[in-house]
Amino acid sequence: MAEGYVEYRGLKKSFGATPILHGIDLKIDEGAFVVLVGPSGCGKSTLLRMTAGLEGVTEGQIRIAGNVVNRVHASKRGIAMVFQSYALYPHMSVNENLAFSLKMRKAPLERITDAIKGAAGILQLSPLLERLPAQLSGGQRQRVAMGRALVREPAVFLFDEPLSNLDAKLRVEMRAEIKALHQRLATTTIYVTHDQIEAMTMADTVVVMHDGRIEQVGEPLAIYDRPENLFVADFLGSPAMNLLDGKVVATDFADQPRAVEVTDGVLLPIPSEAEAEVGQSVVYGIRPEHVQLVAPDAGEPVTMTLVEPAGWETHLHADLKGISLRILSVERVGAKPGDKAAILIDPERVHLFDRATGRRL
Amino acid sequence: MATLTSPSGAARREVSAIGRPPSLLDHLLRRFGRAILIGIPLAFLVIWTMVPIIWALLASLKDPLEIYESTTFLPRDPSLRAYWAVLGMDGFPRWMFNSILVTVVATIVPLILSILAAYAFAKYLFPFRHVLLLMYLIPRIIPRVSLIVPLNDLMTDLGLINTYWVLYLTYIASAVPLATWILVGFFKAVPKEIEESATIDGANMWNRLRYVILPIAWPGVVTAAVLCIREGWNEFAFVLALVTETGMRTLPYALYMMRDAMGVQDFAIYNAFTILTVLPLLLVYLLLERRVVESIVSGAVK
Numbered sequence: 001m002a003e004g005y006v007e008y009r010g011l012k013k014s015f016g017a018t019p020i021l022h023g024i025d026l027k028i029d030e031g032a033f034v035v036l037v038g039p040s041g042c043g044k045s046t047l048l049r050m051t052a053g054l055e056g057v058t059e060g061q062i063r064i065a066g067n068v069v070n071r072v073h074a075s076k077r078g079i080a081m082v083f084q085s086y087a088l089y090p091h092m093s094v095n096e097n098l099a100f101s102l103k104m105r106k107a108p109l110e111r112i113t114d115a116i117k118g119a120a121g122i123l124q125l126s127p128l129l130e131r132l133p134a135q136l137s138g139g140q141r142q143r144v145a146m147g148r149a150l151v152r153e154p155a156v157f158l159f160d161e162p163l164s165n166l167d168a169k170l171r172v173e174m175r176a177e178i179k180a181l182h183q184r185l186a187t188t189t190i191y192v193t194h195d196q197i198e199a200m201t202m203a204d205t206v207v208v209m210h211d212g213r214i215e216q217v218g219e220p221l222a223i224y225d226r227p228e229n230l231f232v233a234d235f236l237g238s239p240a241m242n243l244l245d246g247k248v249v250a251t252d253f254a255d256q257p258r259a260v261e262v263t264d265g266v267l268l269p270i271p272s273e274a275e276a277e278v279g280q281s282v283v284y285g286i287r288p289e290h291v292q293l294v295a296p297d298a299g300e301p302v303t304m305t306l307v308e309p310a311g312w313e314t315h316l317h318a319d320l321k322g323i324s325l326r327i328l329s330v331e332r333v334g335a336k337p338g339d340k341a342a343i344l345i346d347p348e349r350v351h352l353f354d355r356a357t358g359r360r361l
Numbered sequence: 362m363a364t365l366t367s368p369s370g371a372a373r374r375e376v377s378a379i380g381r382p383p384s385l386l387d388h389l390l391r392r393f394g395r396a397i398l399i400g401i402p403l404a405f406l407v408i409w410t411m412v413p414i415i416w417a418l419l420a421s422l423k424d425p426l427e428i429y430e431s432t433t434f435l436p437r438d439p440s441l442r443a444y445w446a447v448l449g450m451d452g453f454p455r456w457m458f459n460s461i462l463v464t465v466v467a468t469i470v471p472l473i474l475s476i477l478a479a480y481a482f483a484k485y486l487f488p489f490r491h492v493l494l495l496m497y498l499i500p501r502i503i504p505r506v507s508l509i510v511p512l513n514d515l516m517t518d519l520g521l522i523n524t525y526w527v528l529y530l531t532y533i534a535s536a537v538p539l540a541t542w543i544l545v546g547f548f549k550a551v552p553k554e555i556e557e558s559a560t561i562d563g564a565n566m567w568n569r570l571r572y573v574i575l576p577i578a579w580p581g582v583v584t585a586a587v588l589c590i591r592e593g594w595n596e597f598a599f600v601l602a603l604v605t606e607t608g609m610r611t612l613p614y615a616l617y618m619m620r621d622a623m624g625v626q627d628f629a630i631y632n633a634f635t636i637l638t639v640l641p642l643l644l645v646y647l648l649l650e651r652r653v654v655e656s657i658v659s660g661a662v663k
Binding site: 085088091 | 557
């Protein structure tokens with residue numbers, strides 16, 4: 001099997017008696033942009049900090065460029081890290097911040113000057129070089145933090161929730177900048193976030209983590225379209241996927257021999273290839289944007305309970321015989337709470353999970 | 362557009378805050394309340410601390426007999442006679458030198474030791490660090506006077522009585538806990554990520570301390586230095602107990618001895634001596650005041 005550029009083999013981490021990572025196996029290709037995403041406490045930051053050499057390894061291996069780096073000092077791993085809090089040196093100017101790592105390495109002055117010039121050019125920091133971090137805006141500080149990583153010409157970039165401290169607009173801008181930077185430099189990047197939008201928009205590969213384990217690895221849209229388990233289905237997507245408890249039943253329809261009964265008398269269609277047996281308890285998943293809203297008599301009747309127009313899309317909440325359903329419409333829906341409507345579901349868009357194991361069926 | 366029927370924002374807030382329209386008293390309290398609350402205690406404090414110094418300064422400029430007359434506040438015929446007398450004393454240059462030497466040593470050495478100790482306490486997880494840090498306080502919790510007899514015995518056994526070493530050792534031992542406790546707080550306030558960032562940037566422990574931690578925590582270092590200087594300069598109990606030779610005295614000790622030495626009390630000389638003793642410390646304070654205030658304020662806000 002081919003080696004990854006960054007590779008984790010059976011990686012475990014405990015703080016005292018508390019296990020944080022339960023055995024991570026993952027290969028990251030050279031030049032890839034991998035996003036580790038998961039709720040807080042899932043171990044994603046710990047994994048990144050272990051990669052950086054800021055946390056020790058309890059068990060297993062971390063390999064970078066083919067070498068086991070478990071016992072290699074953080075400064076010798078060929079990595080550069082951008083922290084959530086930027087971690088700029090507050091008493092040094094932008095120039096000195098950028099130069100620090102090279103000075104510590106005793107790089108020749110010429111090389112330092114060139115590296116700063118290069119990084120400042122890429123990140124538009126040239127007019128700010130003499131300023132102190134306190135004199136910079138949040139976005140500028142973020143760019144300095146990236147510049148500091150850049151001058152080291154690392155083999156791997158590590159980002160620990162770098163956009164969390166920025167306001168929404170700046171976050172979108174910086175997201176694009178980081179992605180553009182990666183496209184330009186093609187340096188292997190591991191990026192930690194709890195924000196699924198960041199994960200979806202930036203990654204070549206998304207790694208969904210939960211409780212110290214990897215739940216699923218794959219391309220963003222592949223994971224979105226085909227979540228392997230209930231956790232991933234629930235975690236990715238905003239508004240979240242509708243997950244309805246139900247039971248597989250046999251029907252009289254020739255084209256739909258099986259369906260899921262989610263409440264008394266409400267049968268919802270399932271994909272024909274789903275490996276579900278009649279009588280099996282399942283969780284029926286359908287994304288809000290895949291619930292089609294139709295005229296009151298053209299489908300399963302629902303009553304609108306809440307309408308949230310967001311401008312570019314409309315979030316609706318509907319009552320399906322006692323079950324609350326989220327619906328997302330890209331069109332402007334004139335519905336009001338209490339209005340009657342009906343829904344249609346394309347069976348090919350349905351995700352079916354075993355209720356006991358949470359696995360996809 | 363504001364409507365005529367709605368009160369202005371400020372007025373609305375006032376009404377809702379106190380439940381009735383503001384009276385003249387409220388207005389005055391709001392206007393002058395701050396000045397009263399802060400100004401009066403501050404003025405009292407300034408007078409409380411300044412009066413003895415001003416009195417000593419004025420007395421030092423008076424004629425010896427004039428001081429006994431309670432009718433004059435300002436010197437009738439100000440003269441520097443007393444200062445020349447003090448500066449002309451046989452031992453004075455030596456005492457001044459002793460004070461400066463001991464204070465410099467009792468500032469620099471404790472600072473170096475405390476910076477290292479505080480860095481370890483603040484940034485490294487090692488067993489018993491909380492207990493150790495508490496034990497650091499013991500020398501400062503035990504009353505100094507109760508240490509004098511055992512210290513005198515010990516130093517006599519070691520043959521250090523009447524040497525600079527006895528002062529260095531006791532002063533340093535007394536200053537280290539103080540400086541360490543101050544610095545631990547400042548070092549802890551340096552965010553962990555900044556140090557981690559420096560680690561990744563290739564800075565070893567010394568370089569992190571030198572280039573990152575110390576510059577960021579510099580106001581704390583200055584604060585600790587000022588307190589060490591004050592401790593060393595004003596120390597009295599140890600020098601009284603452990604030094605007997607005239608030539609080994611420091612200024613506070615010499616000042617104390619002067620009272621007994623002068624047959625006729627010349628209060629002008631006595632006060633001039635006091636002023637000359639306090640003056641260097643005042644200069645240090647004035648030079649470092651901004652840094653200290655900065656550090657106290659930053660500590661309070663963070």
